[in-house]
Amino acid sequence: MKDTTRLIIVSNRLPVVMERTQDAWRATPGSGGLVTALAPVLRDRGGVWVGWPGTVEPPTARLRESIQAAVRETGYDLAPVFLDRREKRYYYGVFANEILWPLFHDFASRCSFAPEAWDVYEAVNARFAGVTAALLQPNDFVWVHDYHLLRMAWHLRRERGGQPLAFFLHIPFPPVDLFLKLPWRRQLLEGLLEYDLVGFQAQRDRRHFARCVHALCNDRYRVQTSGSTTVIEDRELDRRTFAGVFPIGIDYDGFVRDTAAASVAQRAWYLHEHYPERQIVLGVDRLDYTKGIPEKLEAYRHALRRWPELAGKVTLVQIVIPSRWELAHYEQLKRQIERLVGEINGEFSRPDWVPVHYHYRSLGREELLAYYRTAEILIAAPWKDGMNLVAKEYCACDLEERGVLLLSEFAGAAAQLHRHAILFNPHDIVGMAEAIRRALDLPEPQRRQRMRRLRQNIHKQDVFWWVDRFLQAALQRRLADFPVVDDFYPGARELATER
Ligand code: ADQ
Numbered sequence: 001m002k003d004t005t006r007l008i009i010v011s012n013r014l015p016v017v018m019e020r021t022q023d024a025w026r027a028t029p030g031s032g033g034l035v036t037a038l039a040p041v042l043r044d045r046g047g048v049w050v051g052w053p054g055t056v057e058p059p060t061a062r063l064r065e066s067i068q069a070a071v072r073e074t075g076y077d078l079a080p081v082f083l084d085r086r087e088k089r090y091y092y093g094v095f096a097n098e099i100l101w102p103l104f105h106d107f108a109s110r111c112s113f114a115p116e117a118w119d120v121y122e123a124v125n126a127r128f129a130g131v132t133a134a135l136l137q138p139n140d141f142v143w144v145h146d147y148h149l150l151r152m153a154w155h156l157r158r159e160r161g162g163q164p165l166a167f168f169l170h171i172p173f174p175p176v177d178l179f180l181k182l183p184w185r186r187q188l189l190e191g192l193l194e195y196d197l198v199g200f201q202a203q204r205d206r207r208h209f210a211r212c213v214h215a216l217c218n219d220r221y222r223v224q225t226s227g228s229t230t231v232i233e234d235r236e237l238d239r240r241t242f243a244g245v246f247p248i249g250i251d252y253d254g255f256v257r258d259t260a261a262a263s264v265a266q267r268a269w270y271l272h273e274h275y276p277e278r279q280i281v282l283g284v285d286r287l288d289y290t291k292g293i294p295e296k297l298e299a300y301r302h303a304l305r306r307w308p309e310l311a312g313k314v315t316l317v318q319i320v321i322p323s324r325w326e327l328a329h330y331e332q333l334k335r336q337i338e339r340l341v342g343e344i345n346g347e348f349s350r351p352d353w354v355p356v357h358y359h360y361r362s363l364g365r366e367e368l369l370a371y372y373r374t375a376e377i378l379i380a381a382p383w384k385d386g387m388n389l390v391a392k393e394y395c396a397c398d399l400e401e402r403g404v405l406l407l408s409e410f411a412g413a414a415a416q417l418h419r420h421a422i423l424f425n426p427h428d429i430v431g432m433a434e435a436i437r438r439a440l441d442l443p444e445p446q447r448r449q450r451m452r453r454l455r456q457n458i459h460k461q462d463v464f465w466w467v468d469r470f471l472q473a474a475l476q477r478r479l480a481d482f483p484v485v486d487d488f489y490p491g492a493r494e495l496a497t498e499r
Contacts (some may be wrong), residue, residue, distance in 0.1 A: 005475070006140045007047035009038055010132055012092070012148035014051035014078055016070045018063065025066035029073055031365075033389060034145070036251045037463035041471075042076035050079040050132050056088050081131045083124065090120035092148065098327075100147045103182065104174050105290045105384045110329070113183050122151060125191075129155035136160055141475065144195070146170045151187070153194035166197040166474040168246065171386040172412065173205035179212045189217055192241075193232060197474045199246040201386045201412040203487045206230060206245050229482045242477055245485040246470050247416050248387050249462040255396035259369045267370035278353075279440055281316045281406075282375035284368070284390045285382075287323035287360075289333055292381035292408060292426040297340040297356070299381075299432035304348050304355060307437060312353045314440060317371065319359045334360070372397035377439045379406040380413075381426040387412040391421070392458045401451040404439040409490035416457065418488060420450040425490065 015030040015038075029035075042049065053067055059082040067080050083091065094117040102110035129152050132142060144152050144167045153165045179185055189212060192198055200206045210230040214223045222233040230243040258264065272280065281300070285291040300316050320337065323330050341358045348355045363371070372378070378394040388411040395405060395417075405421040407414055414423055422442075424435040442450075473481045 005045065006137060007038075007042055007045050007471075008050065008132060008136065008140050008142045009042065009047065009145070010050040010128060010142065010149060010152065011145040012052055012096070014053050014067075014080060015039070015049055015074060016053070016067070016078065018053040018055050018067065020055070020057070025063055027066060027070035027073070029070075033248070033250050033463045036254060037467045039074065039076070041467060042074075046076070048077040048079050048135055049074075050081060050128065050135075052083055053080045056083060056085045058082075058084075077135075079131055079135055081124075081128050087120055087124055090114075090117045091124040095121040096148045099182075100150075101171070101290075103178060104147060104171050106172075106174060106178060107289065107383075108178055108181055110289070111181070113181075115183070118184050125149060125151040126155040128152050129159060132156060133159040136163060141471075142166070143168070143470075143474070151191035154187075154191040157194045164474065165195045166199070166470070167192065167195040168199040168248075168470065169205065169386070170201065170248065172202075172384050173200060173208045173212075175208050176211045176215050179208070180215075185212075186216055189213055193217070193221065193234065195241060196477065197470075198241060198243045199470055199473075200243065201245070201247055202415045203228060203245050203485055204415070205386075205412075206243050209243055226479060227482075228485045228487075229479055240477075242473070242482070244473055244482040246466055246473070246483060247412065247461065247485065248389070249458065249464075249466045250389055250392045250396060251464075252392075252396045252459045252462040255369070255393055256399065258365065259373050259397040259399055261366075264366055264369045264373060267366060268374040271370055272374045275315050278312070279314050279376040280374060281314060281377045281379055281436065281439075282371055282394070283316065283318040283379050283381075284321070284363075284371070284394075285319070285380070286321045287330055287334060287337075289329065290382055290384055292383050293318070293320065293333070293337050294340055295426050295429060295432065296379060296381040297337065297344060298429045299436060300356070301340070301344050301347070302429050302433040303436045304344070306433060310437075310440070311348060311355075312350065314355070315353075315357060316355060317357045317359075317375065319361075319363060319368075319371070321362050322360065369397055373399060375403065377404045377406055377436075379436070379439075380411060381408045381424075381432065382411050383408070383426055385411040385413070391417065395451065395454045395458050398451055398455070401448050401455065402444060403451055404442055404447055405451075405454060406435055406439050414490070415486050415488035416461070417454055418486075420453040420457075423490075 015035045016027040019026050067078055094114050098112050142165045210223050220236055224231050228245045232241045341356045344356050372394045380388050380391045391407055391413045407421040408426040409423045422435050422439050424432045469483050
C-alpha cells in the first residue's frame, strides 16, 4: 500500500459490541480473524472502521461518547452507522438474512422476497455511504465487507466519484439460475460493478459472478477471464472492475500459540480422559441450516448401524453455537438436531458409552481450543460455505499432527485443502458414513503426513497473507498481483488423488 494511503474498512458490524449497562454503555472489543488481521494494518497506517454498533437505541451523546472512548482500546477510529428497529428488521433481518443468505447458499426455497425490504436495504446502504463519504480524504482506500453492503459503492460513487473502492464477499456467490430469481438482480450486480475490485473466496464464486454479469449486463459490460481473475469492462464509462479469488485465512500463529498454553493442554487432556480408548469426532457449527448438522448425525447413525464394532470406540462431540438469528426455522432446526441426538443415543448407548455428546452453547476460546487439540477427527459438513474457518482452526490447533480433517466438498475450504483432507458429499449419507469410517481407520503415518501438509498450507496462506494480497491486488490492479487459485469441482479431483 502506498505510504499515504489510509484504510477505511466498512462492515455491517463495528469491531466493538456496545452493550447497555444500567446507566452507561460498555464497549466489548470484537474478536475473530478479520479484526485480528485488520487491526494492526489500521493502527500502522491510520484508518477508520465504519459499521453498525449493534444497538437500535437512539444515538444519544452518551452512546456516541462511549463509542469514541472505545477508540482508546482499538487504536484506530470508529465511525458508527446507527439503525433503528425497523431498519434492523428489514435491512439485516429480512434482506440480508432471509433473502441474500439463503439464496447465496443455494436455499432459494427459504427466501422471502419481501418488497419493502429492498427499500430499507437501499436506504441503509446509502447511509453507510454517507457516513463513509463524510470522513473520506483524497488518498483513502475503502474496503467494504460482505453481503450486507452490496449496494454501498453505488451510493458512494454518487458522492465521491473516483475514490478507489474494493469489496470482499465472505459467503458464496450463487450460480446464475439462482441469482436470476432475485427481483433486484440487475441493481445488485450494477452495485457490485461500481467497485474497482470484487474479491471472492473461491473460483466457484468468481465464475458464478462472471456468468451472472455476462447473462444480465451484457449490453453494457464486457467480461473477460484470465486464469483466476475476471476483468469486466464498463463500455459506457470506460471503467474496469476486477474480480479475483482471495481465500480467507486464519491467524495461524495466534491459534498455535494459544493452543500451546499449559491451561489448554491441561483442559485437552482432561476432556479426553472422559473418552478413554476412544476416538473423538468433533463438530463445531453455528446453528444454521447451511451447516448440514442433521445430515452429519444421520451419517454417524448409519456408520454405527453398519459397523457395530464401532460401539464404544468412537464419540461424536457436536457443539452447536446459538445462532445470531432468532427465527422460527432456526428453532425447528434445533429441535430436529436434538431429536436426532436423542434417537442415536437411545438406540446405541450402553452403561459405559454414550455415542453423541451434544452441547448447545457458546464456548469460551480456551475450551474451544482444547476440543480442537484433543479431537482425533473434525467433521465439517456444510451444504455450502464461503470458506469454513472451523476446518482451518482445527488443523492449526492440532499441535501433535495426528488428526484427520473430514470436509464437505461444498465448503470453500475444499478448494484449498482437498488434497489432504478427506472430502465427502454432504447430501450422500452413505458416502459420508464411509468417509467417517475411513478417517477412523486411517493409519498414523498417513494422518501425520496429511495433517502436516494441511497445516503448512493454512500457515502459508494465513489471514495476514490474505490482507496483503487483497490490498496489493486492489491498489496495483495488475493481473500479476492476483493470487492464482486451484479451480475445484466437487467429485472430480479428490478421486484422482485419493484412490
Ligand atoms: P461463519 O458462517 O460464521 O462465517 P465459519 O467460517 O465456520 O462460519 O466461522 C465460524 C467462526 O466462529 C470460527 O472462527 C469459530 O472459531 C468461531 N466460533 C466458534 N465457537 C465460537 C463461540 N463459542 N463463540 C464465538 N465464535 C465462535 C462467514 C462465512 C464463512 C466464512 C467466514 C469468514 O459464512 O463461510 O469462512 O465468514 O470469511
